[in-house]
Amino acid sequence: MEVLVFLVPLALVLGLLGLVGFLWSLRNGQYNDLEGAGWRAIADDDSVQDKPAP
Amino acid sequence: MQAARDFSHYVRDLGSGVSHIDLAVEGVSCAGCMSKIERALSALPDVTLARVNLTDRRVALEWKQGAHDPTRFIDRLAELGYKAYPFEPVRAEALETEQASFLLRCLGVAAFGAMNVMMLSVPVWSGNVTDMIPEQRDFFHWLSALIALPAAAYSGQPFFRSAFRALRARSTNMDVPISIGIVLALAMSVVETIHHAEHAYFDAALMLITFLVAGRYLDQSMRRRTRAVAGNLAALRGETATKFVGVDEISEVPIAAVQAGDIVLLRPGERSAVDGSVIEGRSKIDQSLITGETLPVKAGPGTAVYAGTLNLSGALRVRVSAASEGTLLSEIGRLLDNAVQARTRYVQLADRAARLYAPVVHAAALLTMLGWVAFGASWHDAIVMAIAVLIITCPCALGLAIPAVQTVVSGAMFRNGVLLNSGDAIERLADVDRAVFDKTGTLTLPELDVANAASIPAKMFELAGRLALASHHPVASAVARAAKAKTPLAGVEEITGQGVHGFVDGLEVRLGRPSFCGADYLANDILCRDPEASVVAFRHGETCHVFAVRQRLRPDAARAVAALQQCGIGVEILSGDRKPAVRHAAQSLGIHEWRAGVTPADKIARIDELKRHGVKVMMVGDGMNDAPALAAAHVSMSPATATHLSQATADLVFLGDRLTPVVAAIGFSRKALRLMRQNLWLAAVYNLLAVPLAIAGLATPLVAAAAMSGSSLLVILNALRAHRGVRELS
Numbered sequence: 092m093e094v095l096v097f098l099v100p101l102a103l104v105l106g107l108l109g110l111v112g113f114l115w116s117l118r119n120g121q122y123n124d125l126e127g128a129g130w131r132a133i134a135d136d137d138s139v140q141d142k143p144a145p
Numbered sequence: 146m147q148a149a150r151d152f153s154h155y156v157r158d159l160g161s162g163v164s165h166i167d168l169a170v171e172g173v174s175c176a177g178c179m180s181k182i183e184r185a186l187s188a189l190p191d192v193t194l195a196r197v198n199l200t201d202r203r204v205a206l207e208w209k210q211g212a213h214d215p216t217r218f219i220d221r222l223a224e225l226g227y228k229a230y231p232f233e234p235v236r237a238e239a240l241e242t243e244q245a246s247f248l249l250r251c252l253g254v255a256a257f258g259a260m261n262v263m264m265l266s267v268p269v270w271s272g273n274v275t276d277m278i279p280e281q282r283d284f285f286h287w288l289s290a291l292i293a294l295p296a297a298a299y300s301g302q303p304f305f306r307s308a309f310r311a312l313r314a315r316s317t318n319m320d321v322p323i324s325i326g327i328v329l330a331l332a333m334s335v336v337e338t339i340h341h342a343e344h345a346y347f348d349a350a351l352m353l354i355t356f357l358v359a360g361r362y363l364d365q366s367m368r369r370r371t372r373a374v375a376g377n378l379a380a381l382r383g384e385t386a387t388k389f390v391g392v393d394e395i396s397e398v399p400i401a402a403v404q405a406g407d408i409v410l411l412r413p414g415e416r417s418a419v420d421g422s423v424i425e426g427r428s429k430i431d432q433s434l435i436t437g438e439t440l441p442v443k444a445g446p447g448t449a450v451y452a453g454t455l456n457l458s459g460a461l462r463v464r465v466s467a468a469s470e471g472t473l474l475s476e477i478g479r480l481l482d483n484a485v486q487a488r489t490r491y492v493q494l495a496d497r498a499a500r501l502y503a504p505v506v507h508a509a510a511l512l513t514m515l516g517w518v519a520f521g522a523s524w525h526d527a528i529v530m531a532i533a534v535l536i537i538t539c540p541c542a543l544g545l546a547i548p549a550v551q552t553v554v555s556g557a558m559f560r561n562g563v564l565l566n567s568g569d570a571i572e573r574l575a576d577v578d579r580a581v582f583d584k585t586g587t588l589t590l591p592e593l594d595v596a597n598a599a600s601i602p603a604k605m606f607e608l609a610g611r612l613a614l615a616s617h618h619p620v621a622s623a624v625a626r627a628a629k630a631k632t633p634l635a636g637v638e639e640i641t642g643q644g645v646h647g648f649v650d651g652l653e654v655r656l657g658r659p660s661f662c663g664a665d666y667l668a669n670d671i672l673c674r675d676p677e678a679s680v681v682a683f684r685h686g687e688t689c690h691v692f693a694v695r696q697r698l699r700p701d702a703a704r705a706v707a708a709l710q711q712c713g714i715g716v717e718i719l720s721g722d723r724k725p726a727v728r729h730a731a732q733s734l735g736i737h738e739w740r741a742g743v744t745p746a747d748k749i750a751r752i753d754e755l756k757r758h759g760v761k762v763m764m765v766g767d768g769m770n771d772a773p774a775l776a777a778a779h780v781s782m783s784p785a786t787a788t789h790l791s792q793a794t795a796d797l798v799f800l801g802d803r804l805t806p807v808v809a810a811i812g813f814s815r816k817a818l819r820l821m822r823q824n825l826w827l828a829a830v831y832n833l834l835a836v837p838l839a840i841a842g843l844a845t846p847l848v849a850a851a852a853m854s855g856s857s858l859l860v861i862l863n864a865l866r867a868h869r870g871v872r873e874l875s
Contacts, residue, residue, distance in 0.1 A: 099288065103261060110257040117249055127199030130176030 150397040152215040155231035162210045163193065169232040169377035170222065173202050178227070185225055186218060201373040203232060230381050231399070238376055241369050248362045251300040255358055258296030259351035262289045263850070266348045270847045279341055286338040286345045293347035294331065300354050301327055303361060319499040319540070322506060326539040327353060333532045349536050349849045356541040356857045364548035364568060367555045371564045375798060378785050386418050387411075389462075403465055411461040414617030417454045421463040422447060428459035431619070433585045433722070433768070440723070453769050453788045457619060458642055493569045494818075495547045498825050502540060510534045513840045526842075534839040537849050538832050542856040546824035549864035554817040557868065562800040563810045570796035573780040574811055575818035576761050580709050581752065581778065583766035584720035584730050585696065590802060591767070591786040593623035594697040596678055597671070601690050608649065609683040609692070612637060612656045615645045620681050621656065623694045644681075652686040664689040677726050698730060705804035706734045712811065714763075719748050721770055748774035765807060767791055782807055820867050824860045831856040 121128070157165045173179065179197045182204060186195035191212035196205045206218055215231060222229040265285045272282060304327070308320040327350050334345040386403050387410040390396045395410055400418050403409065411417055413428065429441040432454050441457050444450070450463050514531035518524065548568075555565045565571065582588050598606065610628020613621040615637035634654075637647035644657010655661060659668035662682035668691045671680055678693035699705075706716050717738035720727045727741035740751070752774055755762050764771070764778035767787035775781035775794045783795035792798055799806035835852045838844050844852075 099265075102264060103288075103292070106257055106261045110253060113253045113257075114250060117246060117253070122246075122249065124198040124200045127176075127179060127197060130179060130199065134176060134180055 150216045151402075152219075152231045152399065154399050154402045155233055156215055158210065159207065163207050164210045165205070165207050166215050166218070167232045168204045168206065168218065168222070168229045169381050170197075170202055170204055171228040171377075171381050173197060173199065173227065181225060182222065182227065185221060189213065189217070189221065200370065202377055203373075204229070228381060232377065238369075238372050241365065241372065245362065245365050245369055248303065248358060248365060251303060252355065252358045252362055254296050255300035255351055255355040258292050258300070259348065259355045261292050262348045262351055265289050265292075266846060266850075269345075270845075273343055282343070283338065283341055286334075286347075289345060289347040290335055290338060293334075293351055297327060297331060297350055297354060300351075300358060303358065304354075317503060319496075319502070319544075322503040322535075323353075323357065323539060323544075326350075326535045329532050330536045333529065337529070344846050346533075346536055346846050346849065349846055349853065352850060352853055353536075353539050353541055356853070357544040360544040360548045363545075363552040367548075367552045367565065367568060370559070371555070371566060374559075374564055375566070375792065378792070378798075387415075405465055407465045409463050409465060411450070411456045411463050412617060413456055413458055413460060414619055414622060415456050417450050417456065417463065418452055419463065419465045420449075420451050421465040422449050423461050424464050425462040426460050428461050429457040431455040431457055451769070455619060493547075494572050494821055494825070495543075498543060498546075499540075502543065506535065506538045509538070509836060509840070516840075517842075530839070530842050533842075533844040533849070534836060537835045537839045537844045537852060539853075540828070541853045542828035542831055542860045543825070545857055545860050545864075546828055547821050549861050550817050550820045550824060550867055553864050553867040554813050554820075558797075558810060558813050561809050561813075562803075562806045563813075564798040564800070566796050566798065570780055571814045571817045572821070573761075573796065574763065574814035577714060577763040577780060577811065579715040579717070579755060579760045580763045580765060580807075581755075581774075582716065582718050583764075583768060583771050584718055584722055584727055586767040586786065587765050587771075587784060588702050588718070588730055588734065588804070589696040589698050591784070592626070593619060593679070593694050595624060595627040596675065596693040596695045596697070597691075598627055601692070605683065605685060605688070605690055608654060608685060609656055609690070612645060612647060612654055612683070615639060615647070616656070620679050620694045621645070624656070624681060624683075624692055649685070653684070654686075655684040656681065658682065659691065662689060664691055667691045677729065698733065699802060699804045701803045701805050703734050705808050706736060708808045709811075710735075712808075714811070715760075719743050719751055719774070721768070745770045745773050749777045752777045763811075782810070817867060820864060824863055827859055827863060828856065831859075 116122070152166075155166055159165050170182070173182065176199075179199055182197055183195050186192055186204070186206060189208075191209040192206065193209065194205065194207035197203070198205065204222075219229050219231075265288055269277070269282055269285050271277075301324070304320045304323045307318065308324040311318045311321055330346045330350040330353075334347050334350070337345050386398060386400055387395050388398050388403055389408045389410065403419055408424070409419060409421070411428075423444055423446050425446060427443075427445045430444045430448075430450065431441050432451070444456075444461065450461070510531040513534050514527045517527035517530050522530075551568045551571060554571060555568075558565060601609075606628050607630065610625045610630030611632060611634045613625035613628070614630050614633040616622070616639060634647050634649065637645050639645045640657070640661070643661040644655060646653060646655040646657075648654070659665045659680060659682040662684040664682035664684065667689055668680045668682060671678065671691050671693050675693055675695070678695040681692045681694060683690045683692065709716050715738070716734075716736050717740075718727060718731055718736055719740050720730075721743055722741060724741040727739050731737070731739040740747075743751070748771065752762050752764065756779070761779045764775050764781045765783070766772075766775055766781070767784050769788045769790050771783075772788075772790045772794045775783065775791055780797075781795045782797045782799060783791045785792070785798055785800045787795070787798075797810055799810070831852065835844070835856075838848060838852075
């Protein structure tokens with residue numbers, strides 16, 4: 092049972108990491124356009140995303 | 146005079162030399178458009194960001210300050226075939242976006258807390274029946290408390306705040322029993338943990354919050370999406386004015402940049418976007434959007450012009466007046482306020498359910514406690530039992546029952562070209578038993594059309610259409626549109642008040658007044674048969690043709706009216722137009738009840754009269770004069786071409802040339818109401834099953850978790866059925 096002393100905090104930290112990730116992505120507006128994001132993932136060309144610096 | 150377009154009003158300076166603008170774009174519907182637009186705009190030099198939002202149909206653009214004029218982007222988009230217009234999010238929309246992201250944050254925190262507490266609860270549940278020692282259980286409970294208390298404090302804010310507001314105003318709402326339930330569950334769990342008890346309800350409290358916040362978010366996202374698209378429509382209609390910035394210098398500016406006292410130019414064929422009075426020029430104006438009267442009215446210096454007025458023949462200079470006392474707008478505004486107040490008495494289904502809910506549940510908890518004490522249980526046990534009743538009855542399923550259906554149905558309506566302005570519109574639409582239509586712009590198409598197209602040789606029609614492209618006059622535009630003309634004739638001259646003329650293969654062609662083309666006889670012949678029409682004559686060498694231009698009924702109006710009557714909904718017309726015009730429309734649609742020449746106040750009076758007889762009225766209209774009637778009716782609809790005021794007032798907005806969405810919307814809403822009722826019953830049945838368990842003292846945290854998530858899932862699955870059923874219907 093001593094293993095719980097490591098496993099429980101570990102699980103909590105991982106969960107917290109997930110939460111922080113979620114809040115970060117929310118703040119960055121990643122949920123603003125769910126429809127478009129779906130299509131972007133399967134778009135053929137990457138040039139739209141990575142425009143060479145002028 | 147070609148006006149410079151000035152959209153600098155919309156450009157935001159982001160600092161560090163970057164400018165930002167949001168454009169509403171029409172016609173973006175797929176991934177192809179998205180990458181096409183982004184590629185084309187990014188290719189312009191010095192553009193640092195071009196990102197399409199497919200949900201809101203908008204483009205966000207950023208570029209090096211001073212490198213571009215925003216009109217450059219709009220022109221580039223026009224070359225690609227998209228109509229775009231600068232867009233400024235209205236305050237209400239910005240607030241809603243902020244609230245949505247707050248709800249999402251709460252949802253994230255609550256879900257995180259619920260999952261982690263559940264991870265700790267499962268070993269406790271299984272440990273209780275096997276070999277867990279009390280120290281381990283306490284350790285797990287304390288850990289749960291450590292997670293649950295801050296998570297609940299944060300993610301419960303939407304409920305706590307609203308409950309606090311309600312209590313301070315000495316009233317209650319659904320959030321009061323919810324908050325009481327959550328707080329009691331947490332407090333009892335802490336007390337039980339301190340006393341080394343077997344059960345703690347931390348997981349139940351967090352699960353409750355998760356489901357309820359999910360319901361709130363669904364409710365919100367439905368309205369937000371509609372508002373975004375409605376905002377685009379308003380922007381795309383391009384409400385600009387041509388303002389004099391010098392004595393003879395003009396500039397096209399957004400309406401937001403026009404103030405009282407400014408002088409604007411109203412060219413032929415333009416719709417006024419401001420209220421004011423004419424100071425120079427003579428013309429005929431069409432006020433059908435405001436008064437419903439289709440025949441043009443003469444305008445000269447001193448004539449009042451209202452937003453929505455169409456200028457027909459000559460250029461006018463208009464001095465802008467503030468829309469203050471005594472104007473038509475303020476009169477309509479006053480009627481509107483009264484009508485809106487009269488309607489707020491409608492109680493939504495969810496609220497009616499909530500009113501029943503709180504006293505019943507609290508009474509059940511109290512009786513449980515007293516009952517157990519009477520049967521000799523200790524106060525501690527009795528209170529635990531009573532709180533268990535509160536927890537298990539907390540309205541998870543009830544909170545999801547209606548938003549889940551609303552979201553699914555509003556999505557289905559959206560795909561059918563109907564936008565919902567408010568969630569409860571679905572409920573109100575479902576029990577409509579009479580539809581009242583405005584005629585001009587609602588039963589008829591908003592734009593004029595050539596009525597006798599079939600009797601004109603195709604070659605002549607095409608030629609006339611190309612000639613018509615040179616004119617701004619709305620009647621000529623109707624000819625050009627009907628002929629599908631794309632290439633204007635070269636060297637065409639316009640003679641003000643008469644028409645346009647040019648040369649084709651050495652022969653003179655003319656388009657304009659019958660007298661200008663020497664076709665009075667032909668024109669009179671047509672006017673005798675069809676006194677409603679406007680005529681425009683066309684001469685090519687020696688041959689003459691006369692086009693009868695008139696308002697045409699929407700292509701499926703007759704079918705839509707018949708479908709409504711089949712559903713048991715009575716149909717009538719209330720129009721500000723003249724009698725013969727309304728009679729003609731009513732007869733060809735098979736509508737027996739109609740009134741012509743009615744004022745905005747008359748419309749309200751008629752609707753009130755119907756209301757007094759217990760009739761649930763749906764008003765469909767587009768004009769400024771319809772706005773008060775739209776607000777007064779039980780539920781209201783507007784086409785997307787309607788004036789801004791009407792659209793803002795209507796509960797639903799439909800897109801496109803057809804009336805079918807009106808019928809479909811009623812079908813959707815009836816289906817939705819059925820599902821909402823089912824969901825409420827499901828929630829009630831769940832309570833009927835769960836409450837006896839709790840009263841009997843059998844509602845352990847495990848039972849509560851299973852029952853609560855089970856009922857919520859059931860309600861969501863039932864709401865998803867709306868999706869399938871609705872598809873069959875459309």
